[in-house]
Amino acid sequence: MELETYMHDLGRRARAASRWLAKADAATKNRALNLTADAIEHAGARLIEANARDVAAARLAKLDAAAIDRLTLTEKTVAAMADGLRQIASLPDPVGAISELKERPTGIKVGRMRVPLGVIAIIYESRPNVTADAAGLCLKSGNACILRGGSESIHSNQAIAVCVHEGLRGAGLPEDAVQVVNTTDRAAVGILLHMNDSVDILVPRGGKSLIERVMNESRIPMIKHLDGICHVYIDDAADEAKAIRIADNAKTQRLGTCNTMETLLVARPVAATILPKLASVYKSKGIELRGDDAARKIVPDMKAATEEDWRTEYLDAILAVRVVDGLDQAIEHIATYGSQHTDAIVTENTAHAQRFLREVDSSSVMVNASTRFADGYEYGLGAEIGISTDKLHARGPVGLEGLTSLKWVVFGDGQIRT
């Protein structure tokens, strides 16, 4: 019950702060961001000390090395946090601009104004730098936020929150604009998921089990990313050198990211020449291949792929390979097994490229480029709160604009409807 009261109080405060933030001008918000960056730099040693308590607890709890690595703050990551905030300060303010203003036959002028969403709750896992990033993005877009980090990073997150509050205070903005949930009680998440009155948008960031929990429990609209089963399709009209470079990079540049290729589709006419070359590239990088019958006829030491492989996001050194008849079957495969995240075609045939772009229903569709480019920074958004695989509102990398919406504004001179 005490926890209920605490959480709903956070919600009430966030709602009140959101109204202040929505009307804050760009200079004030940027001042808060830059002051927060300064505070993080000044607090460097204190942040690393707080983080050390989290890391020690994580070691005791026997978290794996990768998780401890993600959790650990260093002088370098602290500096990167501060830089990130200054970069967000340097981005244009998305809020308040009126676009598409048109006069109607009745004499009213109708346009759209970009406005914040209100209160954003972000639920995330171990990386403590998300606390600074998410706070910065929400602040710049004029939204109040409630941040619920992983319990393993509670001390780091609280220490970062102190810096954010210093920045907000310094700019004359309410500290409640950024609130970090101050308890590791897992029931707090359950309460947050039902705070429909005080939370406008949920952003779950983390593994599939977290996302699925949020989807199952909450009816608050959310910006989320479920699966990244990304494809590269090598067309019969592909340039071989580009195909090999892209298929290599899309799989091996980083194995564990959501925009990493998980299934390679190769057009039958070029499979016999390209697949052996690619297989030797993958072999040299320790990638296990799982192919369909046609692919295994060309590269015999591949394992056999099952139906399950086409549906799997490995996030690992495994790649599914299928030989398809051509463009139609590639599009069909992606429609059947894909996750609407990111898919690429390699081709020199413009008509094929156009059809792939138009017909593949994914948040990012690419021609002759690596799926690894699906990223807010690479797209020029300056920063990203996540990658959405939903279709409503923002699709793909979500930056400041995705944290805003357009409302209608009408200017009249006494007009009435007849």
Place this chain on the structure above:
Amino acid sequence: MELETYMHDLGRRARAASRWLAKADAATKNRALNLTADAIEHAGARLIEANARDVAAARLAKLDAAAIDRLTLTEKTVAAMADGLRQIASLPDPVGAISELKERPTGIKVGRMRVPLGVIAIIYESRPNVTADAAGLCLKSGNACILRGGSESIHSNQAIAVCVHEGLRGAGLPEDAVQVVNTTDRAAVGILLHMNDSVDILVPRGGKSLIERVMNESRIPMIKHLDGICHVYIDDAADEAKAIRIADNAKTQRLGTCNTMETLLVARPVAATILPKLASVYKSKGIELRGDDAARKIVPDMKAATEEDWRTEYLDAILAVRVVDGLDQAIEHIATYGSQHTDAIVTENTAHAQRFLREVDSSSVMVNASTRFADGYEYGLGAEIGISTDKLHARGPVGLEGLTSLKWVVFGDGQIRT
């Protein structure tokens, strides 16, 4: 079980059809729309005959006169349906255009392509013309749709569906692009609300109980409109003639629409002069006023308003009236009691207008114009599928653009990420 099979089969067919529609060009979609309009005109007598069966059943079931009026098709409403479809055909095709194309430092070009949402399920009540309207909007925006009309209009809706299928067939598009649920079994809605795999968006159109049912039962993203508690605020810097004209029109032009004013806020300095004049206008039109103490001191024959009145969407000849200190209290009142639908300020003070526009968090915010303008046709959308009071995706009147989304498109020349 048979019903389950039937509904899921509709979903499967809609999904397949949506892929055809997504790639259909504007000429083909327009041909289908115009052929449907022709078919509706030709079928006029047959439509009215089918409708007569619905109307007879509604009379037997003792539906009220207003409901029977909404249900009834006449030669005029049939002609209006056909005209509406031709109008949709004349609108620009929102699908396929690429915008904001920019070259990034890596050499890739990144842009956004407007694309259909996929499969839209629309659940609506008595008016059978919604069947033609909704089919037309979905078709033009490249979406397949599943239409579930009220059971009282089943024969009318089926007869309209025959015309739509004739139009689709004539243009070489799959008939499954528009499917009208062919059963009055109420369980069909329950099944539809859980068809997450085959339905991308739900659009519930109807009374509050329908919307609340859909909200409570379904986790499919939806475009919906819950309450329309709209305000007109007469500022201390208002032009009196404009104020009276707008406050009159916003309440009395139509009583039962969602953009009708339900609460009038008047700044204290002008209340004593404006309220008596407005009260006599409202009296002459049979509007009951319910005021706060200050308003009742000025117009003594007002009933007393309770807290509940500020939260009520009357959709009737009743208006709540409150005297506020000025702009701040007006904004505060709207934030507390409003439904984020449509709110207007009457003022000659530009700074007040700007603050109202920026700080009132509603889907439509107006200066010196009647709230009744909040409408897709009035805004120049050509048509509307509904008015959304949600904040994600489309806010306010939703036209063709609101039935689409933007995906990212990337053009490379072999670029990889380093």
